[in-house]
Amino acid sequence: xxxxxxxxxxxxxxxxxxxxxxxxxxxxxxxxxxxxxxxxxxxxxxxxxxxxxxxxxxxxxxxxxxxxxxxxxxxxxxxxxxxxxxxxxxxxxxxxxxxxxxxxxxxxxxxxxxxxxxxxxxxxxxxxxxxxxxxxxxxxxxxxxxxxxxxxxxxxxxxxxxxxxxxxxxxxxxxxxxxxxxxxxxxxxxxxxxxxxxxxxxxxxxxxxxxxxxxxxxxxxxxxxxxxxxxxxxxxxxxxxxxxxxxxxxxxxxxxxxxxxxxxxxxxxxxxxxxxxxxxxxxxxxxxxxxxxxxxxxxxxxxxxxxxxxxxxxxxxxxxxxxxxxxxxxxxxxxxxxxxxxxxxxxxxxxxxxxxxxxxxxxxxxxxxxxxxxxxxxxxxxxxxxxxxxxxxxxxxxxxxxxxxxxxxxxxxxxxxxxxxxxxxxxxxxxxxxxxxxxxxxxxxxxxxxxxxxxxxxxxxx
Ligand code: AMP
Numbered sequence: 001x002x003x004x005x006x007x008x009x010x011x012x013x014x015x016x017x018x019x020x021x022x023x024x025x026x027x028x029x030x031x032x033x034x035x036x037x038x039x040x041x042x043x044x045x046x047x048x049x050x051x052x053x054x055x056x057x058x059x060x061x062x063x064x065x066x067x068x069x070x071x072x073x074x075x076x077x078x079x080x081x082x083x084x085x086x087x088x089x090x091x092x093x094x095x096x097x098x099x100x101x102x103x104x105x106x107x108x109x110x111x112x113x114x115x116x117x118x119x120x121x122x123x124x125x126x127x128x129x130x131x132x133x134x135x136x137x138x139x140x141x142x143x144x145x146x147x148x149x150x151x152x153x154x155x156x157x158x159x160x161x162x163x164x165x166x167x168x169x170x171x172x173x174x175x176x177x178x179x180x181x182x183x184x185x186x187x188x189x190x191x192x193x194x195x196x197x198x199x200x201x202x203x204x205x206x207x208x209x210x211x212x213x214x215x216x217x218x219x220x221x222x223x224x225x226x227x228x229x230x231x232x233x234x235x236x237x238x239x240x241x242x243x244x245x246x247x248x249x250x251x252x253x254x255x256x257x258x259x260x261x262x263x264x265x266x267x268x269x270x271x272x273x274x275x276x277x278x279x280x281x282x283x284x285x286x287x288x289x290x291x292x293x294x295x296x297x298x299x300x301x302x303x304x305x306x307x308x309x310x311x312x313x314x315x316x317x318x319x320x321x322x323x324x325x326x327x328x329x330x331x332x333x334x335x336x337x338x339x340x341x342x343x344x345x346x347x348x349x350x351x352x353x354x355x356x357x358x359x360x361x362x363x364x365x366x367x368x369x370x371x372x373x374x375x376x377x378x379x380x381x382x383x384x385x386x387x388x389x390x391x392x393x394x395x396x397x398x399x400x401x402x403x404x405x406x407x408x409x410x411x412x413x414x415x416x417x418x419x420x421x422x423x424x425x426x427x428x429x430x431x432x433x434x435x436x437x438x439x440x441x442x443x444x445x446x447x448x449x450x451x452x453x454x455x456x457x458x459x460x461x462x
Contacts, residue, residue, distance in 0.1 A: 016042045019071055021113040026063075029109055035060030036222040041196075042068050050214040051196045054221035057169075057346035062106045065092075065166045065196045070111050072164060072194075073139055079115045086117055086137025087161040093145055093185070095172040096316070097122035097293055098300065103168060104142040116140060123147040124293035131156045145173070145181035152188065159185075164194045167213075171199040171206050171339065176316065179209075186213055200346065201339045232329075232345050232355045236369065236382040241362045244332055245276060247385055251330065251358070252282050252310060259303065259326055262312045263344050265333045270312040273332065277310055284310040315340050331359035334368050338375040 013026050013034055034042070037055040044051050045068035055061040069090050078085035092107075094100045104120035111118060118140035121130045127150055134157050141148075141157070151157045165186075167173065173182065195214050199206050210217055239247050252260060264270045267288040277284035285299040285308045302308040315335060329348045335341055341359075348355025359380070361369050373379050 016067075017046060018042070018067055019074055021074070022067055022070060022110060025110050025112050026067075028112075031063070035064075037061050037220070038064045038067070040220045040222065041065065044218045044220065045069070045194070045196055046071060048072075048194060050194060050217040052210045052214060052217040052219050053196070053198045054200070054202055054219075055198055056200045056222075057343065059222055061168075061198050062103055063110065065168070065198065066103075066107050066110050069140070069164050069166065069196075070107070070114065070116060073116055074114060077115045077139070083135060083137035086139055088138060088141045088157060088159060089161055090140045090164040090166070091148075091159060091162050091185075091189070092140070092142045092166040092168060093148070093173065093182070094142065094168045095144070095176050095178065097124060097144055098296065099169060100142045100144050101297075104140075107140050107142065111140070118142065121147050121151060122293070123150070127151070127154065127156075145178045145185060148185060149181055152185075159188050160190060162189050162193055164196065165189060167195070167197040167199075167209075169200065170197050170209060171201045171203065172343070174203075174205050174209065175337075175339075182209075182213075200343055203339075232348055232357050234345065234357045234359070234380045236359045236361050236380045237385045238382055239360050239362065239385045241364070243385070244360045244362070245273065247360060248273070248330065248332060249277065249280055249282065252277070255328070258306065258309060260310050260328045260330055261326065261344075261347050262310055262330045262332050263335070264312060264314060265335065267314055269333065270314055274310075274312045277312075282310055283308050284312060286312040288314040289316055315344065327355055329355065329357045331357070334359050334361055334365050334372065336368050336371075338368070338372040341372045342376065 013023055013031065016034065016039070018026075037053060037059045041051060041053050041055075041061075041064040045065065051065075053061065053064065055064065069092075073089050076089060080086075092100075092103055094103055100120050100122045104118055107118045117136075117138040119130070119133050119138040120142040121134070122144045123146050127147070130147075130151070131154075134151065143151075148157075152159070167182070173179075195217075197210060197214060197217070237247065248262065262273065264273060267286075267290050270286040270288045274284045274286035285302060287296045287299050291299070299308065299311065303311040312332075326348045329345055331341070331344060335344065345355075345357035348357055359369070361382075369380070
């Protein structure tokens with residue numbers, strides 16, 4: 001990989017040389033100052049070269065590629081109704097439907113004072129609904145790879161006039177096995193084009209992808225690759241799997257949390273947890289690969305609107321979610337792939353806001369935690385959580401000192417009452433046999449016994 005470039009950071013968008021139509025839209029979006037990735041990527045992309053940018057989610061990377069791309073297409077923009085005047089000139093590929101939708105929403109916002117047209121196409125919805133809009137002609141197409149190939153096969157679009165290709169969240173596209181699809185798509189694009197690649201993490205596979213598809217790319221990194229955002233306070237709670245659900249409920253209630261994403265490793269845990277939370281009066285919903293596109297959009301909209309407090313998500317489903325000012329992310333189970341940790345906690349602390357990322361780590365998961373700490377090159381402060389069953393004895397989560405503990409480490413005692421098994425057989429599935437379900441009756445004792453939230457989260461402020 002080549003050296004990162006260091007460019008003096010302009011203090012405002014005007015100094016980047018963007019067109020007045022774009023500047024007007026930025027002002028209306030409330031942007032006053034370019035983010036570091038925008039300051040660095042926009043001049044390079046405007047100069048016409050290929051770009052390989054390392055930028056985490058929430059850094060403003062969408063505008064970093066969207067603005068130069070729109071600027072490049074502006075001279076070709078036409079107000080004619082003829083579809084022939086609106087060929088696809090820019091193609092943006094994203095790994096997930098949600099990210100595709102969000103990117104296209106941003107493009108629309110930035111292009112609102114130009115005649116440039118954009119469209120998003122993704123799988124999970126009837127392909128026929130996307131065809132009429134394609135036929136009217138659009139300059140900027142945002143697509144997930146599989147659906148784009150479907151359209152290519154059905155000859156509902158042509159890519160022979162594409163001048164700019166963006167590979168957004170390229171690392172995730174590779175993780176999701178899109179390499180063969182990408183190869184097929186790239187073979188159909190004109191050789192003479194500009195390619196902008198964005199990736200939160202840089203692996204050897206990503207470097208190989210850049211070697212294959214980019215020409216002498218300029219490398220830009222706004223933060224060390226695989227680094228975590230300094231705005232995010234990270235914390236590990238050492239807790240056995242069987243006590244995680246009780247701990248989660250306690251945190252959500254005590255923190256009076258308004259918007260939390262809870263990550264699980266599996267779809268079944270996501271669904272089960274969502275239902276358990278709902279049963280204890282916490283508005284929750286799950287998004288994962290088994291949900292239809294409509295269900296995922298509905299859940300995300302409800303979460304954004306504030307009617308859902310806890311969104312339980314698997315890694316794939318959560319990828320690319322843009323929820324600004326999300327205060328808290330909880331890793332109910334930490335990921336076995338350490339890069340996923342970086343992606344997950346990138347959901348909070350976005351665009352300069354501060355955030356909290358709590359990870360529940362059982363003894364079985366400690367090996368994954370070590371991998372994560374190796375990747376992010378820092379130790380995450382640890383706190384042992386003891387869940388005390390009031391009627392009987394202390395549960396299996398015993399306090400223990402950890403090598404990674406720092407001076408601020410404290411032990412927090414949580415009290416959660418026992419209840420008999422739920423009448424709903426769904427809750428008695430043998431997924432976590434030790435877990436005692438909290439029911440409506442036990443909510444009363446939860447609230448009387450709850451430890452102050454400051455005790456739980458206070459240790460987070462380092
Ligand atoms: P992104 O990393 O592109 O997903 O952007 C993260 C969030 O930051 C989005 O909600 C953007 O609308 C917002 N954003 C991007 N650039 C700026 C900027 N220069 N000033 C303020 N907010 C921004």
